[in-house]
Amino acid sequence: MARRGQRQPAARRNAPRNQRRVRELDNEGIIPVLARAVREVETAVQRGSVMPSVRTKFQIVALLVREERARVKADEDSTEAQRNEQLKRLDGVATILAKTAARDTSLLQLLAEDAEVSPAGRSLKREMLRAGGVEPPPEPVAASQPDATTSAFERRVVPQSVVARQLANPFLTPDFSVAEKRQVSPRRLATWELLGPLFRSFEYGGASSCMDLPEPTAQRMHSVPGDLELMPHQAKVVAAAAAGHRTFLLADEPGLGKTAQALLAAQAADAYPLLVVVPNVVKTNWAREAGIWTPNRPSTVIHGDGHTIDGFADIVIVNYEVLDRHVGWIGDFGFRGMVVDEAHFIKNKSSQRSQHVLELSERVRSRVARPLLMALTGTPLINDIEDFRAIWQFLGWIDDKKPLADLMHALEETGLTPADPGFYGAARTSVIEMGIVRRRKVDVAADIPARRVADLPVELDDEEGRSIRAAERELARRLVSRYETALATRTSGSVVEGIDHELVRRVATWEREDTNSANDGENVFSMMRRIGQAKAGLAADYAAQLARNVGKVVFFAKHIDVMDVAEETFAKRGIRYSSIRGDQTPKARQKNIDAFVNDPDVAVVVCSLSAAGVGLNLQVASDVVLAELSWTDAEQTQAIDRVHRIGQESPVTAWRIIAAQTIDTRIAELIDSKAGLAARALDGSDEEVSSSADVQLEALVALLTDALSESV
Structure with missing residues (x-):
């Protein structure tokens, strides 16, 4: 049985029935998440540690058990045996809830129909649903508020520096080659459903999941700033972009320099301005890497509403979490390239971030005939290949129903249909040559250090981060005060022009050895x-x-x-x-x-x-x-x-x-x-x-x- 909000992968549809049933019922979905959570609640109550977070978890588990039971009973796609098995497991969770509530009767009030769910509870519920593979439904909008669509538009912003850039250059340079895009009229494949066979072609395996890449020239190997040098496997991707290839699913293992490859590929393709969409944890690192590998192309990072961004930068870096606020102006900015890091984040096409990424990709492709589009992920391609449906759509290889022009042309060139034995191998090769690049550490061990x-720099942009920086400034002020006091009371009579570095070292030594300094403020430890x-x-x-x-x-x-x-x-x-x-x-x-x-x-x-x-x-x-x-x-x-x-x-x-x-x-x-x-x-x-x-x-x-x- 497929989980709510997800399409069942092809490999799972072809698995033996008993094996599929055991895996799905025992290891997947929301029930294992509930089972783990209820055990955590039970353990906490047994220890007498009933914190507010434990009470919240108890309430949310009870709510989700109630909802899941109703869903299972109404599920007509499952067999009666499957429904009974799931209901039995839900009964097990409910039994633990009842025993736990009997131990601490104050929990019973949380089971009432009219019990209020706190914001923390609603957040926990969404987290647990996502952990179970279910995309949470949008939160209901209060009657006094506009509908969700209106609210989403109201959250959108346009940074002032972006307005300044638009005023400075109100007309984007037209790309007349858009009208020259190849149109393919399917011949032998016109009546075939092709997406399913394309996904299945990867489940059959193959010798390699990497397109043929050109050998880099010596000039390309060394065409990086300063004393930096590209590793051979990196230079091949840059050479492919320089030769005209424009779509890449770059799936190298972490540690093989995907960031540098993407930045230098954009430079080789002159794909500026370049949009980079990344997880929050790595956006600071992307800005640093851009400064290292393409120092002549200024970059800017969007934080929050974007008040601090440089609207004239060549590289704009935004994290998934704030993309919804900026998707409006980004779509009209005139980007000629787009990179999506950790691209498996967009595999759920019903999620908001996936929809925004796909919308932006479509808008870029509608303005530019051959934009540079790169999806970066370290996830092995052989696992749940249908999860890559959204990534292929971002790259412009497919839409919701069929392959698009370039991929369809490649499939037609094979001369085969899904009824032919050789179709799957040929189809797999056709997709790979669209731009799939996958190297493992062991494959390029000679290129990289042992x-x-x-x-990996991270930005502490929350309240705690601001507090830490304030404490650091206070520590610096305390050190300066000790330095100035020592300077004023020095009896040697010696005078040093500028900073007295010997005294600086002595003051630092006093601070390190002064165990009471923490009483007046933070110390370095x-x-x-x-x-x-x-x-x-x-x-x-x-x-x-x-x-x-x-x-x-x-x-x-x-x-x-x-x-x-x-x-x-x-x-x-x-x-x-x-x-x-x-x-x-x-x-x-x-x-x-x-x-x-x-x-x-x-x-x-x-x-x-x-x-x-x-x-x-x-x-x-x-x-x-x-x-x-x-x-x-x-x-x-x-x-x-x-x-x-x-x-x-x-x-x-x-x-x-x-x-x-x-x-x-x-x-x-x-x-x-x-x-x-x-x-x-x-x-x-x-x-x-x-x-x-x-x-x-x-x-x-x-x-x-x-x-x-x-x-x-």
């Missing part, structure tokens, strides 16, 4: 902990994306509360995880290690840096997320070496999450510089290997020096 650390807490959700969200793309991921954090946030995030995403903490018994620790290493369904292991930084072999993964910075490169290296060790067959990437515009960035730079000193010391030089105290001191020195420089 181990690398990739920084508490600030780093707050930063770790603030970016915990973003780090976990990125780890969840990696887990869905490449499989197993190792997640490292310093503090327990950061680990707690990560585990809550994975649970909400329906991602199974295990945990390695310092308070575990040896037996529990080994059980969790074995679960991660041996159970293919356990996708993430959440590790404490102090408890799991040494003595573990986790090489079943090749991706590490460092949610918090270590104070030493050695601690960071020890964590990465849990994965990068003898026997590892894939290149290892450690994703270091950095809070932009905070002291986090400075500390990352210091750790890297100290790592260079340590490497030289190990090679036999006279340099001393730095300690964590060195990094803490240097961070304070840098903070005070920057503050004094700004005041000059």
Whole structure:
């Protein structure tokens, strides 16, 4: 039985009936989500820990059980046996609810028909529905409000800088080649339903899911700014764009540089202005990468209502979450290229973000004959291929019912129909040559380092982020005050022009050693902990994306509360995880290690840096997320070496999450510089290997020096 709001994948339709029934009833849909949630409520009540969040979860589980029961009973597409099985499982959840309410009778009032559902409850209900694969219905609009469509339009904005650009250039350059688009009149395939066979052609497998790419020229390999250099597999995609190819489903595994490939492909195709739609967690990184790879093309990031964007930028970066506010002006902006990162986010065509992305793609294609359209995703193509229906539509390969002109022409050229044995292989090749590019780390191992650390800057643009930056400014002011006091009371009589760097270092040393400084404000230690807490959700969200793309991921954090946030995030995403903490018994620790290493369904292991930084072999993964910075490169290296060790067959990437515009960035730079000193010391030089105290001191020195420089 297909879940609500989703089309049943072709592979699932062809599966044996019993196998399909077991998988769908036991592992998919809303019922497993309810079962997990009700157990969490039961455990909390048994412990006597009935927090408001537990009461909310109890109420929402009860509501969803009631709704799901009504839906199952009314489902005429299911057999009676299937309905009975699902009703039996719902009864099990209801029984646990009843036993839990008997233990704490205050919960009974939440079961009343007129019980009010809080905003937090409505939000939790939507999260649980999405976790069960169901797109939540739109929230009802109060009678005093306009209808939902009107409300959506009222939320739309036009930033002032965009208005300025439109006034400066009110007429977009016409593209007369739009009228010359190839029109294909289907011949032998005119009466065939083709989308189903196209999707099924990928389920039959094949030698490769990568189009033929041209070999890059030596000039192309080195046509990047500064001392940067493209890796061969990256240069091939850029060469294809330079040769005229304009649509790409770039499905390389994470760590192979898809961002750089997209930016340089846009440059090769002169696809400016370029629109980039990304998840919130990576939009700051996209801006940074644009500055590195295409420094002559200014980029801008849309935050909120877009008050700070540069309307004259060549690259406009927007995250899915605010796209609804900007879709109006973006559609009229005149973009000649569009990149969608983590493109599997749009697989549900009924979701608002998918509809906005598809609308923008259609508007770009209606204005420009051959725009550059790139969908980036690390998700393997062989899994649930019909999920890529929306991506193919974004790229202009298909519409809701049929292949569009270019793909139809390629299918006609095969001379085959779905009734011919060779059709599926030929059709698969035709789709791949439209622009599917899929490389794994092991395929291009010679191109990339065996181990690398990739920084992922994230923007802390919420209230906590603003509070952290304010605390950092306060710490800087306190340091300046101590410096000025020391300068005024100095008895040596010596005078130093400009900043007295020796005194700066002494003031920083006093601050580091002054254990009472926290009484008057934040110190560098508490600030780093707050930063770790603030970016915990973003780090976990990125780890969840990696887990869905490449499989197993190792997640490292310093503090327990950061680990707690990560585990809550994975649970909400329906991602199974295990945990390695310092308070575990040896037996529990080994059980969790074995679960991660041996159970293919356990996708993430959440590790404490102090408890799991040494003595573990986790090489079943090749991706590490460092949610918090270590104070030493050695601690960071020890964590990465849990994965990068003898026997590892894939290149290892450690994703270091950095809070932009905070002291986090400075500390990352210091750790890297100290790592260079340590490497030289190990090679036999006279340099001393730095300690964590060195990094803490240097961070304070840098903070005070920057503050004094700004005041000059």
